[in-house]
Every structure is written in C-alpha cells, then in structure tokens.
Amino acid sequence: MKQLIAIAAAAAIASGTAFADEKSDKQAFREAYKAYQAAIAQGDKNQALAQGKLAFEHGEKIYGPDHKNTATLLLNYGSLVRDDNEAAKLLKDAVNRYEKLYGKDAEQLIDPLIELASKSAGFGSLGVARKHYSRALRLAEKHHPNDPFVEGQIRLEMGSVALHESRAREALRHLVRAKELFSGVDDPAIRHRLAQADFQIGKYKMAKKEYEEAETALLSSLDVYEEIAPNAQMTMTNHAFLIRVYEEQGMRDQATKHCRAIGAKSPTNPDQDYLPVYRSSPIYPASAHRAGKEGYAVIELTVDENGFVKDPAVIERKGHSAFETASLEAAQKFRYAPRYENGEAVATTGVRYRFTYSIRN
Numbered sequence: 001m002k003q004l005i006a007i008a009a010a011a012a013i014a015s016g017t018a019f020a021d022e023k024s025d026k027q028a029f030r031e032a033y034k035a036y037q038a039a040i041a042q043g044d045k046n047q048a049l050a051q052g053k054l055a056f057e058h059g060e061k062i063y064g065p066d067h068k069n070t071a072t073l074l075l076n077y078g079s080l081v082r083d084d085n086e087a088a089k090l091l092k093d094a095v096n097r098y099e100k101l102y103g104k105d106a107e108q109l110i111d112p113l114i115e116l117a118s119k120s121a122g123f124g125s126l127g128v129a130r131k132h133y134s135r136a137l138r139l140a141e142k143h144h145p146n147d148p149f150v151e152g153q154i155r156l157e158m159g160s161v162a163l164h165e166s167r168a169r170e171a172l173r174h175l176v177r178a179k180e181l182f183s184g185v186d187d188p189a190i191r192h193r194l195a196q197a198d199f200q201i202g203k204y205k206m207a208k209k210e211y212e213e214a215e216t217a218l219l220s221s222l223d224v225y226e227e228i229a230p231n232a233q234m235t236m237t238n239h240a241f242l243i244r245v246y247e248e249q250g251m252r253d254q255a256t257k258h259c260r261a262i263g264a265k266s267p268t269n270p271d272q273d274y275l276p277v278y279r280s281s282p283i284y285p286a287s288a289h290r291a292g293k294e295g296y297a298v299i300e301l302t303v304d305e306n307g308f309v310k311d312p313a314v315i316e317r318k319g320h321s322a323f324e325t326a327s328l329e330a331a332q333k334f335r336y337a338p339r340y341e342n343g344e345a346v347a348t349t350g351v352r353y354r355f356t357y358s359i360r361n
Contacts, residue, residue: 029058036076045080052077071097079115091116107143110136114154121161133158149190152181156197163204175201188228195224199238211245218242231265240277243335247278252308255335259307260345263337274351277307277337282330282355285322289359295319296356297327303336305345319357327355 032054039048056073063070071094078090095112102108117132133154140150159174175197182194198221205214218241225235239258246255255278262277288295298316301309312331314324331353338345 025058025061029062032058049080052080068101075112084119087119091119107139110139126165129161148181148185152178156193160200163200172204191224195221206245211249214245236262236266243278256306259335259337264340276334278335280330280333282326285326288320288322293320294358295323296354297323298352298354299327299331300352301331303348303351305338305347307336307338309334323357
C-alpha cells in the first residue's frame with residue numbers, strides 16, 4: 001500500500017514542470033524523476049534512492065518547500081533511505097509538511113505516518129513506532145472504515161514489529177486482527193497480505209512451541225507464496241520453518257517434501273558450504289564439562305535424496321573423546337535440502353560439518 005500510494009501521488013508531478021522558473025532545474029528534475037520511476041519499476045533500489053534524492057532536491061527548488069509535490073518527493077526519497085535514523089528524520093519532515101498542507105487529521109497523512117513508523121521501529125524503539133502506527137490506524141478507521149486493506153496493512157506491520165521486539169501478546173493481537181480483516185477478500189494484493197499475516201502468526205506459534213497451530217498458519221501462507229512466487233526467498237523460508245515444525249515433533253517424513261522443495265528450487269552453489277536446513281545442537285558432554293575440556297569434532301556424512309543424514313563418521317577431533325558421540329548424535333538429527341541433477345534429487349557424499357565445544361564463563 002505505502003509504495004503504490006506514494007508513486008501514484010507523485011506521478012502527477014511531471015505535468016507541472018512547465019511552471020518552473022529555472023530551465024536547468026526543470027530539466028534536471030524531469031530526468032531524475034523519470035530515472036527514479038524506471039528504477040522503481042525495475043526494482044533497482046540503489047538507483048531509485050540516488051535518483052529519488054536528486055528529484056527531491058531539484059523539485060524543491062522548482063516548487064518551493066511548501067508545495068504538495070515537494071512533500072511527496074520527500075516521502076519517496078525518505079522511504080528508500082537505508083539508514084533508519086536518517087530516514088526517520090526525512091520522513092518526520094515529510095509528515096510535518098503533509099500536516100501543513102492537509103491538516104493533522106487528513107487521510108493523506110496515513111502513508112507518511114506508516115513509513116515513519118516503519119523506519120522508527122529499530123530494536124528497543126517500539127514505543128516510538130507504536131505512536132505513529134496508532135495515529136495512522138486512527139486515521140484509517142476514520143477515513144476508510146470499510147476498507148480492510150488499509151487497517152489490515154497497518155496492523156500487520158504493527159504485529160510484525162512487536163514480534164521482532166518479543167512483545168508476544170501485542171504481536172498476536174495485531175496479527176490475528178489483520179488476518180480477520182484480510183480473510184475472505186478475493187483480491188490478489190489482499191491474499192498476499194493474508195499470507196504475510198499467516199506467516200508471522202506461524203513464526204509466533206513456532207516460537208511458543210505450539211507446533212500444530214504453527215503448521216496450520218505456515219501451510220496457509222505457503223499455499224499463496226507457492227502460487228505467486230514459488231522461487232522467492234520468502235517461499236524458501238516458509239518451507240524451512242515447516243521443516244523445523246515437523247522435525248521438532250519427530251514427524252520427519254512430513255518434513256521431506258519441504259526439504260526437497262528447497263533443494264529443487266534453490267540449487268546448491270558448489271563453491272559454498274553445504275549446510276543443513278535444520279540442525280540440532282549437541283549436548284555438551286558432562287564428563288568433558290567437568291574436566292573443563294574444550295575442542296571440536298568434524299563429521300563427514302552422506303546426504304540422501306530426501307535430505308536425511310546417512311553414515312556419519314568422525315574424521316577429526318580435538319579435545320575430549322565424548323565430543324565424538326555427542327557430535328554423531330546431533331548430526332543424525334540434521335536435515336538437508338538434497339542436491340538435484342537434471343531435475344532429480346541425488347545423494348551427496350563427503351559432506352562435512354564441524355561441531356565446536358566451548359565453555360562460556
């Protein structure tokens with residue numbers, strides 16, 4: 001919602017450049033804004049940021065600081081800045097300009113407030129973000145009382161931020177409400193948001209070890225992600241979470257289809273380490289701990305066509321002998337995304353994994 005509204009609002013700017021006093025600024029602005037639009041369409045964030053900044057700087061000279069076009073250009077630019085502190089300063093300025101232009105209760109403030117909230121949501125700063133989100137939510141309820149997308153998007157973001165801040169109850173309240181608002185609406189954009197809400201709820205339930213409810217939510221989100229973006233990172237992450245849900249319950253066969261899905265859609269780079277998609281940390285052997293022994297063990301294993309570990313063996317060890325048994329037991333619980341050749345899953349031999357044992361004071 002945010003980016004689409006910002007771009008649509010700014011699209012009207014180009015037609016007004018004929019009123020510019022300085023020809024050089026007008027030309028520079030038109031070129032920068034055209035390049036900004038092209039970069040947004042291509043998903044090139046670096047170029048969009050650079051051209052968005054230029055468009056704002058030249059646009060402000062043309063229109064002046066108090067024009068609605070200048071405020072929109074600032075919103076576009078600030079939304080793309082990666083440093084949250086810098087972005088928050090720019091977006092706070094944008095909010096102030098929108099307030100002067102439209103009033104403090106105008107619906108035009110919803111978009112800049114959401115952007116400001118998202119950039120103010122660094123770890124430990126939920127209170128600041130909540131203030132802006134809550135204000136945007138109040139305006140959404142006032143101006144869009146029958147629009148599930150606007151309120152639902154705000155609650156989805158509030159829930160995601162709260163979840164990141166480990167505020168579980170607050171997160172679940174917003175996420176469940178977002179899901180209620182999105183459910184039953186036959187619109188591709190809203191279905192995508194519903195999948196995001198389900199995914200976040202699944203993460204919450206997984207963290208609470210409520211695995212059956214986590215499975216339901218994650219499968220619902222996966223249905224949508226597989227349809228709209230089967231090879232996207234979010235889809236792969238969803239598969240990985242479901243692997244964890246099943247493995248934690250000892251339902252290893254149910255995890256297999258998700259291991260194979262990741263392997264089929266994310267070919268392993270031979271130049272990178274072949275790492276498990278689910279791993280179990282070894283228990284530090286009590287005998288080694290009592291003796292104050294540290295060290296490591298290197299396990300060599302085979303990954304079969306379903307991602308199971310076969311024939312693990314210790315090929316190197318330093319420190320207590322008990323590190324061998326602990327490492328072998330942990331490795332047996334690993335799951336991998338199997339490698340594929342010519343469209344078929346194949347076994348991979350000679351895979352190595354190093355377990356390190358360190359006593360922390």
